[in-house]
Each structure stands twice: as C-alpha cells, then as structure tokens.
Amino acid sequence: MSDTKGGINPRELVLQVLMEVLEKGQYSHLMLKSILDKYAFLSKQDRSFISRLSNGVIERMLTLDYVIDQFSKTKVKKMKPLIRNVMRMGCYQILYMDKVPASAACNESVKLVKKHGFQPLSGFVNGVLRSIARQKDEISYPDKSQDFVQYCSVCYSMPPWIVSMWIEQFGEAVAEQLLQNTLSVRPLTIRIDALSEKEQASYLKELADSGVSVKKTSLPYAFELAGYDTVEALPGYAEGKFVVQDLGSMLIVQKADIGPADTVIDVCGAPGGKALHAAQKATKGTVSVRDVSDYKIAMITENIARSGLTNVEPLLWDATVLRREDIETADVVIADLPCSGLGVIGRKPEIKYRVTREDIREIAALQRTILDTVRQYVKVGGTLMYSTCTLTSEENEQNVEWFLANHPFRCEMSTALLPQTDGRGTDGFYMAKLIREKSDD
16 A cells, blocks of 8 residues: 555645644544545555555554553654654554555555654664564553553543543442443434435435445434545435435434424534434424534535425524524524534544543533523423533533523433443433423412
8 A cells, every 4th residue: 555546645645634634633434534535446445545654543542552652752742743744553453454464564664754854763763663673562552450540541542531430420330341442333324314215225226236235223214434535425425315424413303293383493513413303303394503614504505405395494503592582482493512522532533632631620510501402492391402512521411410500301211321221222322301380480
C-alpha cells in the first residue's frame, strides 16, 4: 500500500488527516470525508485503508503512545508533531493490521519522514518501529488487578477520568464492556419507512444485488449496511429511499408516539434525521425543525429536499431564545440537545481526548437553559422528548431530576441505551419522555 493511482500515497493522506485532527483540533469524520471526496478516484481498497488507519490511530492513540514510549528515549509528547503521528501510524499498522507486513509499515514511515524534510530523524523512526515489530508480543501493559483504571485507560485508549466516571456510574464490568464497545466497528444504519412493504423488499434486494450486505435490526424499518463504498453512491440515495440515522436516534422518535395530525417541533435538529422520521409519522401534521447556524440549516434543507416530504420546514433559530408564537402549540417537542458526545466516541473518537469535566458542567447548564425555554412550546398533555448522545449523569438523569423539580411535567419513561448491553446495536444514548401536566401558574 504505497504510491497508487495518480501517484497518490494513501499513507500521506492519512498523515494529513491525523495532523488536522490531532494537532489542529479538526473533526475526524469531516476531515476524512473531505479527503475521500477529494480523492474519490482511488480504489475502494485504498479508501478503506485510509479510513481504517486514520480512525484506528485516533481511537487507539493513548495505547499507541504508551507502547511507543516503552521503546523510545524521546517520549511521544516531546516529539515533533509530524514525527509522532508518523510513529503512531507505523505502530498501529504493526500492532493492529495483520495484512500489512511490519517491514512495509517501517519502510513507508521512513519515506514519509524523509519526504517531509526530517531526514536526520529517519533512523530514529526506523529503529523504534523495528524494535516494536520485533518485540510486539513482549509489550508490557498495566496490571488489571493492580490498577483497573490505568489498565482500562491504556488498553482501551480512554482518559482515566472518563474510565473512573463510568465505573462510578455503571460498575467495573459494565464500564469495561462500554470501553470495549468504543473500539468496535460501527455499523451504518439506515431507515426505510417511506416505502411500502413490497417496495422495501424490492429496494433491499437492489442493495444486495449491488454487493451491499444488509442486516435486519430490532426495528422493522431499520437496517445495518456493510460492504459499501460511500453513502452517496448507494442505490436510492439521490431518490431519498433511505435516511442515514442511528438506531438510538430512531428509538427517540419511536418512543415519542407521534400521531398522524400532530404538530412537532425539533429544536436542535441538524442534520434532520429525527425531524424527517417525525414527518413520516405526522402525515397530516407539521414538523418544524430548527438549528442555530446557516451551515446546519443547509444540511437539514438538503435532506428534506431528497426525502420529498412536504410537511417539514427548516427554521434558523437559537434554541435558547423563546419563540413566543410557539408557546403551547406543540403536541411533541424533540429536544436532542448539544452534549459532550461520549456516547458516539465509536464514530468520533477524538471526542474522548477533548472533553473535560468542566465542559460537562458547562454543557449541562446550557441544556437546562434550553429545556427551560423549549418546554414552553409543549401543550398541556403533550410530550417533551429530552435526549442526548452522551453517558454522563450530569447531562442525563440529573438534568431530568432538576427539570421535574422545577416544571409541571411528569416522567413517563427514562432510559440510557448502552451499546453493548442494549442488544440493539445503538450508539450510547439517553432519552426521557416528559409529559406536561398543566400550564405555568
């Protein structure tokens, strides 16, 4: 896997992704999409290699740094940014990519170092990586029985404070399952509820005939796909035959029990999956989907256009600001609010290195501000569906407890979806169904 079509070296593209994400704070899914879109002419094999190595290095970064530090006199944190990322790439290939010969991982790493003007450091990089390759079966990891937190932090590449928090919330056994799951391959889940049963069967056959693997889920309209190249290239994408949406996100709408004539407001709705799902249920009603930026509204608008639905409207609106004409007009308000995102680490692995305890406190406070505003849109007897894609008690259970103590709502349902224990294949989600019992005094 060296220079390929058009003289493009896939490892060079991986290095670009890593430098942007790990050194400049960009988002991995956006950087990777940008690279793969730009080099769409590359083979499926090359594109798969780029995705695997980019995501793998990011999600295993703490483990890789721990291993490299055992073999290098210069610790990873003291290395030049380009050198440490080339080293991480080489180490990942040696430890986790069985089909890549160790010699290729080392040689290609040296080529990258030389290409970028670090010829004097090429021997250092080569020496460290070859030592790791020779002794990879003898690498020493923390003792699980002596320091469970340190063991989990290194082996699952998770900052110790998150490990400790999850142990406190869920216990050691469930926390370790959760940590293992963050490193597992995430399926692409699509929703197909705009087609009749016969049309759905025909479309699923079309997907299978194109070489895509299709797997049923716990919801009759949700399917997991594998073996595809890009979402946009899937049959039926342009025609809006499906919507990409995580199973947990679908369950939020499912649990809202939206009626055919309901008025629905989705207050933080980008990219629009839940709003479109709601619109499929409120066939004679209306769905207003809002978000705070032109970029997010553009995403929502594009998805609405592809769906062909006419009962859903986008609106540029800050959820912290009360829209007075909406007071007590909604049968259902969907409030899937900004959060720390710890439930989707499996898809956006850099999140775990960036979020802090202080961030969680600040986000929880923002969520309360939004809830205090948008609950006013709910009719008496109506539903506020509060949800997050994170797994912290401050943003989930504690916020619901605060909300119920301060507003005339009752909790009909509250649950955390843990990927490994739920059995449905969701990301990590929390949801609470809150019913308004009376108007404000």
